[in-house]
Amino acid sequence: MSTDTSSGSKYAYLEAGRYARGWHIVLFSSELVHGEMKSFHYFDHEFVAWRGASGEAFVLDAYCPHLGAHLASDGGRICGDAIACPFHGWVFQGSGECTEIPYAKQIPPRAKHALKSWPVTERNGFIAIWYCPEDSAPLDYLPAIDDWGADNWGDWQFQRSRIRAKPCDVIENIVDIAHFPHVHGGKVQSFENHFGDVTVTQISKVKRDPEAGMITPPGLPFDLVDARNQGAGMEADAWGDATYHGPSIMYYYTESRSPDISFKSWWVNYHTPVNDSEVDLCSAVIMSSLTDDPLPEEFTRLYPSVAHAAFGQDVLIWQDKMYREDPILCDGDGPINKLRRWYERFYLPA
The missing domain is CATH 3.90.380.10 (Naphthalene 1,2-dioxygenase Alpha Subunit; Chain A, domain 1)
Structure with a gap:
């Protein structure tokens, strides 16, 4: 796959490393059951998703800001609606905030918001994240499909x-x-x-x-x-x-x-x-x-x-x-x- 120019692109969407701002589906709801964690790689970036005790789905950057462990290693560790790093047990909320370090007396200030939290919408039986390089607020443009979940339709x-x-x-x-x-x-x-x-x-x-x-x-x-x-x-x-x-x-x-x-x-x-x-x-x-x-x-x-x-x-x-x-x-x-x-x-x- 290539373009027909060797210098600058006419369109921004052809520039290397640029991806479209908007909602992108990453999983179907059936793929992320209660208490389960999944990792995935999109936008040349590693993510971790989990469904917490409340049933809500969350998505964070995948690598712990402490020493870089992948948070889904060995299946990950889910604590209520939070996750714990399998390497040293640092606990992160869905917001990306570190709220517990089991062996520390206090949480370093830099650790409180060290992980990026990705906006998530779950509707119509799928899970999508909002991707935006400028971190603009998500737009609510994905309509409901009323027939999904209705009798005689089945799941995706x-x-x-x-x-x-x-x-x-x-x-x-x-x-x-x-x-x-x-x-x-x-x-x-x-x-x-x-x-x-x-x-x-x-x-x-x-x-x-x-x-x-x-x-x-x-x-x-x-x-x-x-x-x-x-x-x-x-x-x-x-x-x-x-x-x-x-x-x-x-x-x-x-x-x-x-x-x-x-x-x-x-x-x-x-x-x-x-x-x-x-x-x-x-x-x-x-x-x-x-x-x-x-x-x-x-x-x-x-x-x-x-x-x-x-x-x-x-x-x-x-x-x-x-x-x-x-x-x-x-x-x-x-x-x-x-x-x-x-x-x-x-x-x-x-």
């Missing part, structure tokens, strides 16, 4: 992959109308984009087309081309509304009606940067029937794989492509430059 079924790509490659898909008949095997029936301050939306209808090109990711539990071709002659009445809320979290709602299966589904797709060249790409799905009949078990088992396969088709392009800062565009392309200007705001000072 998700697949996460660490891939070689830049965040800007991923987010441009929201406006790229022209790649559907070459990558995803579909013919676009309708397509429109809407831009807000912190949102960009795609409303589209795409028909499966046996004559269209299609990329087939390896290792799928089903034949993607065969599934496309079998369904092409009995098209469902389907539509979808995909919206990025901020720089990295997309909600996608879709409904599909056919003689065989009628269902509605929410996807949460996110890409969280690991470093300058890798992101964690994840598709998570909940679904429910649009009729009184329950969805077939095989369908509910395979449908999440379809969600991840859709991104998997793009991954095979992203991993080899060059990012063109000044591309030659034509009148059939979507609003790519408008998207880039919108996206740039998350990399500039608040």
Whole structure:
């Protein structure tokens, strides 16, 4: 992965070591049970997360300010809503404040706020942290998904992959109308984009087309081309509304009606940067029937794989492509430059 310039970048989001200001998903709620600690590495930075006795999730920098132990070593130590360093027992609150050193008479002043606490939001069954180089106050722009947790919807079924790509490659898909008949095997029936301050939306209808090109990711539990071709002659009445809320979290709602299966589904797709060249790409799905009949078990088992396969088709392009800062565009392309200007705001000072 590279850009097509060797000197200064046209866009701030291409500068090394810069990451988008905003909410980024780091875990699903089901991955952090009561009394459990997890470590993760994003933004070229090491974090530790835990769920305390109150049920609240906390995230701190991972290394103890004393002698540098990783706070999650040996599974970590949770004390109520606080954590204790497994090396010497220093206790830290979720705010990052050291409140106890078991062998000291007093806490050194520098230790009281030596660990950075990261703002956390937990909603819709996922845990996100607010990343901002300038430490600006978090914005509350992630809407609730009312269907999550409701009867007959179930919990998120998700697949996460660490891939070689830049965040800007991923987010441009929201406006790229022209790649559907070459990558995803579909013919676009309708397509429109809407831009807000912190949102960009795609409303589209795409028909499966046996004559269209299609990329087939390896290792799928089903034949993607065969599934496309079998369904092409009995098209469902389907539509979808995909919206990025901020720089990295997309909600996608879709409904599909056919003689065989009628269902509605929410996807949460996110890409969280690991470093300058890798992101964690994840598709998570909940679904429910649009009729009184329950969805077939095989369908509910395979449908999440379809969600991840859709991104998997793009991954095979992203991993080899060059990012063109000044591309030659034509009148059939979507609003790519408008998207880039919108996206740039998350990399500039608040």
